[in-house]
Amino acid sequence: MLIVVCSSFSMAAGEESGFFYAGLKAGKADYGDLIFCGACDQDRSEFSKISDSPFAFGVFGGYQINTYIAAELTLIDLGSAEFHLRPSTVGPANTGPGYFETQSRSIDSSLKGILPLGDRFEVFAKLGLHYFELDAELVGTNLEAEEEISRSWNGTDLSYSLGAVFKMSPHWRIGMSYETYMAETEGLTNDTLEEDELGDYDYDLGMIALNLSYRF
Numbered sequence: 001m002l003i004v005v006c007s008s009f010s011m012a013a014g015e016e017s018g019f020f021y022a023g024l025k026a027g028k029a030d031y032g033d034l035i036f037c038g039a040c041d042q043d044r045s046e047f048s049k050i051s052d053s054p055f056a057f058g059v060f061g062g063y064q065i066n067t068y069i070a071a072e073l074t075l076i077d078l079g080s081a082e083f084h085l086r087p088s089t090v091g092p093a094n095t096g097p098g099y100f101e102t103q104s105r106s107i108d109s110s111l112k113g114i115l116p117l118g119d120r121f122e123v124f125a126k127l128g129l130h131y132f133e134l135d136a137e138l139v140g141t142n143l144e145a146e147e148e149i150s151r152s153w154n155g156t157d158l159s160y161s162l163g164a165v166f167k168m169s170p171h172w173r174i175g176m177s178y179e180t181y182m183a184e185t186e187g188l189t190n191d192t193l194e195e196d197e198l199g200d201y202d203y204d205l206g207m208i209a210l211n212l213s214y215r216f
Contacts, residue, residue: 022061023213025074025177029056030206031081031102054079056207062112070112072126078104078181078205102136104205106181108159120167130159132183134203157182163211175211180204 031054056079062072080103110128117123134153163177183203 017064017066020061020063020216021213022059022216023211024057024059025209025211026055026057027207027209029054029078029081029104030208054081056209058209060213067116068114070114072110072112074108074110076106076108076181076207078106078207102134104132104134104181104183106130106132106159108181110159121164123164124162126159126161128159129156130181131156132181134183153183155184157184165211171215173213173215177209177211179207179209181207
């Protein structure tokens, strides 16, 4: 009897180890922590409209080492968000309300911890490092109403996420996750402003996503 139980346990564990998987994800990004106005710091009250829930999507693949651990690589596009400024926030030289549009992309490498909940459900947590590109374009905030200022950041920072998965079949899985990508904007370069005017910023960019994956 003991041999049968042990054998069954080994077979169940083997079913959840040593396989590759790949999938797609889509959802909404959250730029809510990204507050940026020229070379100054602003709070959310200085913006007349903040459209910070853009469509976001990505592709991912990984290798599940055993029942509880997997390694995963994700390519993610967090879309773009628009922040519309009140005219008063940019001084009397401004000829009209300005706005800035920001976009973010990331390549994420993470370690995934998995907790099975019965035969069909599991929850997971991921911790990793990601390389990010963050672009911002300011329009209509200086003497010329259509004057544009473009800025770009790139670097490596931490990422983490929590989620749950439902196993629809031996190969197909669907789930939900909330992901956070930290982005410290060091190494900012710009042709218009001096380096010491720009400063460094530390943001948390979020994404809530629906995930669909296939186990090979």
